[in-house]
Amino acid sequence: MKRILITGSNGLLGQKTVELLSRTSYPLMLVSIESHSVFDKEIFPYRELDLTKRQNVRKIIDEFEPEVIVHTAAVTDVDLCEKERGLAWQVNVSAVENISYAAKLVGAKIIHLSTDYVFDGSNGPYSEIDRPNPISYYGRTKLASENVLLTSNVSSAILRTMVLYGTGIAVKPNFALWLYNNLSQKTPIKVVDDQFGNPTLVDDLALAILKIIELNKSGIYHVAGKDLVSRYEFALTLADVFKFNKKLITPVKSTTFKQPAPRPLKSGFITLKAETDLSLKMSGMERGITIFKNQLELLNSKNV
Numbered sequence: 001m002k003r004i005l006i007t008g009s010n011g012l013l014g015q016k017t018v019e020l021l022s023r024t025s026y027p028l029m030l031v032s033i034e035s036h037s038v039f040d041k042e043i044f045p046y047r048e049l050d051l052t053k054r055q056n057v058r059k060i061i062d063e064f065e066p067e068v069i070v071h072t073a074a075v076t077d078v079d080l081c082e083k084e085r086g087l088a089w090q091v092n093v094s095a096v097e098n099i100s101y102a103a104k105l106v107g108a109k110i111i112h113l114s115t116d117y118v119f120d121g122s123n124g125p126y127s128e129i130d131r132p133n134p135i136s137y138y139g140r141t142k143l144a145s146e147n148v149l150l151t152s153n154v155s156s157a158i159l160r161t162m163v164l165y166g167t168g169i170a171v172k173p174n175f176a177l178w179l180y181n182n183l184s185q186k187t188p189i190k191v192v193d194d195q196f197g198n199p200t201l202v203d204d205l206a207l208a209i210l211k212i213i214e215l216n217k218s219g220i221y222h223v224a225g226k227d228l229v230s231r232y233e234f235a236l237t238l239a240d241v242f243k244f245n246k247k248l249i250t251p252v253k254s255t256t257f258k259q260p261a262p263r264p265l266k267s268g269f270i271t272l273k274a275e276t277d278l279s280l281k282m283s284g285m286e287r288g289i290t291i292f293k294n295q296l297e298l299l300n301s302k303n304v
């Protein structure tokens, strides 16, 4: 029975991965940087762990002896990475070195998460064999983290994904949550119509991780939602599904916002490899947003 350690278990993908893997019989160990887990500690063993602390990483991995490490933790705020480069490198690259060093000693496989920001967005959609060329510091750190694994002699699978959306306990606002928070309050918003990608329901990505574990796959996989759309199109579809007023959404160009980190504009993923190798069916926008809506309603009803 594979013992699985999940980093970033309080994050968006971390939570979904824990939820999904808890339906299997794999023994789990959760780690995240916060002092408390969002899950019941009695049911899911949890340790506070700053992954930039090499000795602590080694100690926990030595003790638990996982066969698989699902590494979801990262600094995911792209603009913060642009400004706080030392922090971005420490968490997104050095931590991966720490994990791979400890993983090698116990023979664990690493399932790592990366991003479409490794590409420049000049001619997406991209397949796994396209040449990365990051234009932001976040993208550079994530590409460097891939290279850490690819040169480490540790067995690994790298799942590149993009525009993750979903719900969870106290998760940071992702694009869909930001839209929901504003449109449900009838707040007018500006959304870019010149930035293209495949919005990805986080539940689908967690399923891809489970398939990687079960089928024991390695290498790079592009895992993203079925529809390649602009952010504006996604916002309109979300408004449709939630029956929000679409007139609240104004399309604008990316140059409207003075963001510290440049974004890949014409991005998108070709996901044929993941669909074929992992028998995955990725949700399109309408289905994904409907699932998101149902989960949000369930979460809100529990909070009442």
Ligand SMILES: NC(=O)c1ccc[n+]([C@@H]2O[C@H](COP(=O)([O-])OP(=O)(O)OC[C@H]3O[C@@H](n4cnc5c(N)ncnc54)[C@H](OP(=O)(O)O)[C@@H]3O)[C@@H](O)[C@H]2O)c1
Residues within 6 Å of the ligand: 008, 009, 010, 011, 012, 013, 014, 032, 033, 034, 049, 050, 051, 052, 071, 072, 073, 074, 075, 076, 091, 095, 113, 114, 115, 116, 142, 160, 161, 162, 163, 164, 165, 171, 172, 174
């Ligand atoms: N979100 C997206 O749209 C997207 C797109 C492409 C790829 N990805 C990749 O997918 C993965 C999961 O993303 P996500 O959206 O689930 O991220 P998330 O919600 O931001 O979760 C990441 C978690 O890592 C934690 N963390 C930060 N620094 C840490 C440290 N030093 N030690 C231990 N934990 C630390 C964060 O804690 P704090 O919240 O306290 O910082 C957070 O709980 C990441 O590798 C990301 O790069 C995400």
